[in-house]
Amino acid sequence: MAATRPPPSEEKNPIQLLIDWLNQRLERTIFMGLKFTLPRKFVSPLGFLGFLTFTTFALLGISGALLMLYYSPTVIFNTATGAVTSPFDSVQNINNVVPFGSALRNIHYHASNAMVLLAVAHMFYQYFSGRYKLRYEVLWVTGIVIGILTIIEAYTGYDLLLNVRGMLAINIGRALARSTPFMGPEAFRLMAGTGLADLILRFYAVHVFIFPMIMILIMMVHFPRYMVLDIPVVSMVAGAIMVIGGLFPVELGAKFIPTAEAGITMPEWYLTGMYAIIRTGIDRFIAGAVIPMIFVIVFLVVPFIDTSRKLFVRDRPFYTAMGVAGLGQLALTTVWGFRANNIFFPLDSIPQLEIDPFIFFGSVIFIGAAAYAIVYLWLKATAPPPGSRPMHARKQFPVYKLSQNEWRAVVISLLGFQVLFDIYSFQAFLASFKNVVLLQIGVGLIAFGILVHLYRIGAE
Amino acid sequence: MTQGIQGFAPQKRIFSHRGQHFSSACLSCSDFANCCGSKSTAELGTEFDGASPTKKKGLSRRNALKIMGGVSAALALAPFAATGSFLIPTISTKFNPVLIAKKEDVPVNGSTVFWFPFTTDPTYTNMLIHLPPDLAAKTGQEFVAYNRTCIHLQCLVSYLSNSEIIGCPCHGSEYRPTDGWPVAGPAAQIGRYLPSVKLRIDGDNIYAESVNLDLIGYGSDTPPS
Numbered sequence: 001m002a003a004t005r006p007p008p009s010e011e012k013n014p015i016q017l018l019i020d021w022l023n024q025r026l027e028r029t030i031f032m033g034l035k036f037t038l039p040r041k042f043v044s045p046l047g048f049l050g051f052l053t054f055t056t057f058a059l060l061g062i063s064g065a066l067l068m069l070y071y072s073p074t075v076i077f078n079t080a081t082g083a084v085t086s087p088f089d090s091v092q093n094i095n096n097v098v099p100f101g102s103a104l105r106n107i108h109y110h111a112s113n114a115m116v117l118l119a120v121a122h123m124f125y126q127y128f129s130g131r132y133k134l135r136y137e138v139l140w141v142t143g144i145v146i147g148i149l150t151i152i153e154a155y156t157g158y159d160l161l162l163n164v165r166g167m168l169a170i171n172i173g174r175a176l177a178r179s180t181p182f183m184g185p186e187a188f189r190l191m192a193g194t195g196l197a198d199l200i201l202r203f204y205a206v207h208v209f210i211f212p213m214i215m216i217l218i219m220m221v222h223f224p225r226y227m228v229l230d231i232p233v234v235s236m237v238a239g240a241i242m243v244i245g246g247l248f249p250v251e252l253g254a255k256f257i258p259t260a261e262a263g264i265t266m267p268e269w270y271l272t273g274m275y276a277i278i279r280t281g282i283d284r285f286i287a288g289a290v291i292p293m294i295f296v297i298v299f300l301v302v303p304f305i306d307t308s309r310k311l312f313v314r315d316r317p318f319y320t321a322m323g324v325a326g327l328g329q330l331a332l333t334t335v336w337g338f339r340a341n342n343i344f345f346p347l348d349s350i351p352q353l354e355i356d357p358f359i360f361f362g363s364v365i366f367i368g369a370a371a372y373a374i375v376y377l378w379l380k381a382t383a384p385p386p387g388s389r390p391m392h393a394r395k396q397f398p399v400y401k402l403s404q405n406e407w408r409a410v411v412i413s414l415l416g417f418q419v420l421f422d423i424y425s426f427q428a429f430l431a432s433f434k435n436v437v438l439l440q441i442g443v444g445l446i447a448f449g450i451l452v453h454l455y456r457i458g459a460e
Numbered sequence: 461m462t463q464g465i466q467g468f469a470p471q472k473r474i475f476s477h478r479g480q481h482f483s484s485a486c487l488s489c490s491d492f493a494n495c496c497g498s499k500s501t502a503e504l505g506t507e508f509d510g511a512s513p514t515k516k517k518g519l520s521r522r523n524a525l526k527i528m529g530g531v532s533a534a535l536a537l538a539p540f541a542a543t544g545s546f547l548i549p550t551i552s553t554k555f556n557p558v559l560i561a562k563k564e565d566v567p568v569n570g571s572t573v574f575w576f577p578f579t580t581d582p583t584y585t586n587m588l589i590h591l592p593p594d595l596a597a598k599t600g601q602e603f604v605a606y607n608r609t610c611i612h613l614q615c616l617v618s619y620l621s622n623s624e625i626i627g628c629p630c631h632g633s634e635y636r637p638t639d640g641w642p643v644a645g646p647a648a649q650i651g652r653y654l655p656s657v658k659l660r661i662d663g664d665n666i667y668a669e670s671v672n673l674d675l676i677g678y679g680s681d682t683p684p685s
């Protein structure tokens with residue numbers, strides 16, 4: 001039998017032929033300008049956090065486009081009856097009535113959180129590994145711009161619900177725009193239009209089209225030529241978003257009605273840092289615009305100040321310590337946004353909202369200085385003696401090789417697991433256990449990721 | 461000729477171009493186009509080696525054209541600056557008076573909420589306050605009206621009859637009902653009057669006449685007239 005088989009090089013099935021044909025034609029397109037690497041073994045996801053951020057962006061695009069089919073940005077106040085027609089009604093409809101609507105909303109919400117988190121992690125990883133200077137400047141600056149756009153995009157998104165929490169964010173945003181020292185009324189009108197209906201419509205246009213388009217344009221510059229498309233990790237991140245969505249479904253909140261009593265609501269976690277600064281009661285424009293801008297500008301100019309050729313974390317004690325200090329300040333302000341005027345107590349009454357600016361800024365400066373000093377001194381103390389060339393050898397992880405039978409058993413049980421979960425999730429869908437459906441889709445995606453990983457290590 | 465004394469210096473050659481003479485050193489000059497060369501070959505051999513160009517005064521034709529192109533592009537794009545106004549909607553500043561209440565509808569030390577001048581945003585809600593006698597004697601007016609948008613972070617304030625004060629539910633700012641001056645909370649740190657609505661009292665009817673829209677949610681530097 002073996003003798004009659006043609007040599008493997010001549011053996012090409014129609015699918016391979018089609019892929020070859022397509023590959024040759026795609027060389028004429030812009031698509032081939034990007035080099036995708038499909039890693040043949042496990043590589044650390046820290047190296048392609050940017051691509052994972054883009055994955056969540058794509059997930060947001062798909063889920064967002066579908067949500068648009070049912071979302072309505074209409075705001076009408078009936079002054080006679082006090083009734084409010086609000087986008088909240090349409091979101092409530094998506095959440096409670098539209099089949100699979102709550103799952104899509106959950107995916108959209110949790111993917112937005114994941115995108116902000118991954119973008120911040122990506123930025124700090126690139127920072128600590130020195131990939132912001134020495135020809136990385138354009139990638140770094142465009143990355144920071146996309147990061148800011150991402151946060152504004154998320155902000156406009158959660159305001160579109162027009163629940164009490166969204167209204168708080170809208171009010172703070174409007175108050176900040178109006179408090180601009182020059183062109184204040186114009187900045188306010190630019191954002192708010194002539195009323196809340198205008199504002200929601202503007203936020204909607206910005207959220208679903210204008211900003212995503214600008215982000216895609218900047219991404220064209222920001223994308224490096226060589227990219228890692230790690231299918232197992234990508235599908236596991238998507239799966240994790242859905243599992244979290246199933247376990248912790250996002251709440252609708254309370255509908256905003258002008259006559260209702262406003263309680264204490266907090267902005268999303270990526271804005272609580274800014275919220276904490278505003279709560280100190282210093283001038284709003286300084287709190288909400290100048291201080292965040294200083295933070296951004298420091299990051300923007302780093303590659304133009306640090307032009308040394310050293311890249312390794314331990315070789316750059318000053319910049320490493322500065323990065324840790326910035327991270328510490330970011331964490332402190334973010335946590336404080338959720339807490340009372342004393343960070344050690346939860347926020348549960350209105351008088352606790354006001355934070356003493358001396359204590360607040362004192363502790364922010366203290367934590368920055370302490371983090372800087374500790375990291376800097378530690379790096380200096382443990383630095384190798386001058387003249388010796390430090391070896392930054394990679395750690396070798398022990399690899400367990402599966403035997404043929406073990407491999408077969410794992411793959412078959414994973415496939416069986418997926419089949420079972422598909423049936424189970426369909427059943428849950430029929431029984432309208434919405435969160436269970438989402439959870440199971442996520443688990444299925446994670447199983448797929450593990451399977452692809454097994455395929456590639458088995459194919460070696 | 462003094463060159464090539466020890467036989468190491470390269471031979472300097474002289475060549476002509478468009479009636480001018482240049483040293484071979486000119487070939488490595490970065491600004492060759494602006495070099496005016498020399499009228500005679502003798503100069504090149506002695507003091508002037510032609511390698512130090514003397515710039516023509518004024519612009520070269522090429523640079524003049526570049527600047528012209530830039531100016532033209534700027535002029536072509538300039539009219540688009542006006543499209544910025546597309547982003548900022550015009551909003552009427554002249555309003556028809558609106559009957560908001562009758563005198564007997566609002567009891568002493570009571571208040572009523574009304575929408576003015578639009579009904580598109582809760583920041584266009586205002587409160588009409590029937591001042592208690594002692595406060596009314598102070599201001600000389602029985603009825604006052606303020607916009608309800610707090611100048612701190614745009615929550616909606618209300619008149620609290622028990623304490624005879626205007627209070628914000630969000631962050632605890634308090635305003636005087638007589639002139640809308642912030643007396644407590646974060647608004648007091650900002651220090652601007654709550655925008656007042658101009659009223660016209662015609663017999664038993666109270667009309668709202670005007671309010672400064674640019675001051676809503678921001679506050680007024682001047683007390684109500």
